[in-house]
Amino acid sequence: MSGMDDLKGFGLKILVIHTAFKLTMPRPSPGPADLPDGLLTARPVPPALPLPFDTVKVSAGFPSPAADYEEKTLDINEYLIRNPVSTFFFPVQGESMQGAEIFDGDVLVVDRSIKARHGHIVVAFVNGERLVKRLHHRNGRVALLAENPIYKPLEIHEGLELTVWGVVIGKFKRFAV
Amino acid sequence: MPIFALYDINNCYASAEKLFSPKLKDRPVVVLSSNDGCVVARSAEAKALKVPMGIPWFKMLDLARQHGIVALSSNYELYGDLSNRVVSVLRQFTPHLEVYSIDESFLSLDGFSHLDLEDYGRAIREQVLQWVGLPGCVGIGLSKTQAKLANFLAKKGLAGSDGVCNLLSMPSSLLDDLLGRIEVAEVWGVGRKIDAQLQSMGITTVKDLRDADPSMIRQRFSVVLERTVRELNGVSCLELEEFAPDKKQIMVSRSFGQYAYSFSELSDAVATYTSRAAEKLRSQDSMATALLVFIETNYFRQDEPQYHNSFRLTFPEATSDTRELVQYALEALRRIYRRGYGFKKCGVMLTEIRPKEAVQASLFSPAPGESRSDKIMSLMDDINGKWGRGAIRVAAVSAEHPWAMRRERKSPNYTTRWDELPVVLAK
16 A cells, blocks of 8 residues: 555654554545645644754864764653643642642643543532542442542532543642742 | 535534533523624523524523523634644544634545545544534535535434434435425525525525526526535535635724724724734735725614714835834824714725735835845734734834723633633642
C-alpha cells in the first residue's frame, strides 16, 4: 500500500501519535501533502514561551564545542499536558484533598480524554457544585471521597446525579516572590 | 465518489455555557445577542418552552420568570475557544475539512466508503463529546447540501440514530417519504424569497425541489439554485473550501451600549473600529483603497429623532496604516455627523482590498514591504498581540469607551483567562 510507504518516511513519530489517540481512522492513502493536516492536531497550540533555542552565537572563528550536544528545550506544557485539545484548568478552593497533595489555590490540570476509573482524582458536578474528589467505584458503591479525615465521603445514591467532568492529571502553582 | 459529513454542535452557545456551570443543568438557558438584545441561542429546555429565536429579551421577561429561564450575554471568547477544540478533534477523522461556521464543519470522507459510515459518525460524535464536552450531530451525504439535510434529519430525530444520519444507506422509498414531508425552506440555500417563489410554483417540499427540472430552475431562478437541485440529487457541485479566501471587504460595526451624542464619542468609536479593521487588513497582508463610514440612530425607537447616513472615501494610494486609515475615517465621519441625535450604531468598512504584492506603488512612495509605515504597523501589531488589544493605539482612540458593548450577563472566560478559570471546591 503506497500510503504506508509515504508514512515510513516520517518515522516513528507518526505511529506514536496514532496509537496515543487510539485512532480508528483509516488511512486512505493520502498524498504526502495531506499528512501534516491530519497530524498537527496532537499539539495544535505551540508553547507560548519556549525557552530560547539558539543560544549559541554563530561566529566565523572556532565552532562551538557545545553545538553537537544541543538537545531540545524543556517545555512545561509538554510536561503537564498530554492532550491540549481536551485539557482544561481549574483552580482549587478548600482543604479536603490535602492527602492527595492538592491544596487551596493550586491549579488543576484536567484531561477529559481519559476515561475516569476507580481511584482517579476527578472534577465532578454534583448538586449544582463543581467538586474535586477521588472517585470510588467498587462493588456497586459509587462515592466521591475526600483526602482529609475531617471530610465525609459523598455517597452517590439513586436520585443524586453525578457528572464526572474530567480526570485530574496534574497541578501547578505560582508563588509570590 | 465524494462523500461529505457535516458535524454540527447542538445548541452551541447554550451547550458551552452549561459545560462549565453545574447550576445550569436541566435549566432552560437562552443566550442574548450583543448589547443583551435578542435571543440568539436556546438550550433544549428553552426550545421545549417554545421560546422563539430572535425574540427581544425584554419581551419575554414574564415567561422567563414563570419558568426560571436563565439569560446570558454572548461569551464569544468561550465559544471561540471551544469551537477551535472541536475542530481539532474533527481533524483527526479526516485529512480534509472546512470550518463552515463557529458550530459547523464539513468533513470530506472520500475513500472511506468501505467503512460503516454510521459507526464512523458515532465515533466522531462521541470523541467530541468526551474530549471537549459538547454534544453534536453528524449528517452524511454525497454532497454538501445532502450532508446538511442529513444533519437536519439527525438533529430533529427524523432519521438515523444516536444523532447520526447517513443518506447513503437509506432505502430510497424511505428517503422519498421523508423528504416529501419536509418543507423546502429547510434546504441549504433556500432563503425566504426563493421559498415564496417556489411555493407559488407548487414546489413545497424538499422532494419537490429535488425532483424539479434543473434547467427550468436555472431559467426561473439562477445557476445557484440549479446547483442546489443537483446537489440534492447527490451530484456534488460545491467543493470543500479548506482555506478561507481573503476578504474583499472588511467590516467592523457594533451597536453601542448607550447612546452616543457628541462628535468626540462617535469619533472615538469610529477610530476604534478602524483600528480593528486595519489589524484584520494587515493580518491578511492586504491594503485598501477606500473606506465607508456609517452612523445610525435607534431604528426601533421611532418616537426619537431619526438620522442615518454614510460616506465613502477613496484614498490617493492604497494603505494598511492605522494612522492614515483613522484620519480618512474621521474625515468621512465629519461629513455625515449631525448634532442633536442619539446614535445607536456606527461602523467602518474597508473596501477595494488587494493583496499587498498586487498594489502598484506610486512614483514617489517606497516599494511596499520596506516602508517605515510597515515597520511601525508590524511593531504595533506585535505589541497589541502581546499586551492585549489597545495597549498601543492612535491618539484618536481613548482608553475607556463609555459606548462599549453591553454584556452584563456574560459568564466568565472559563478557558481563556487565568483570572476567570472555573473554581472547583475541595470540601
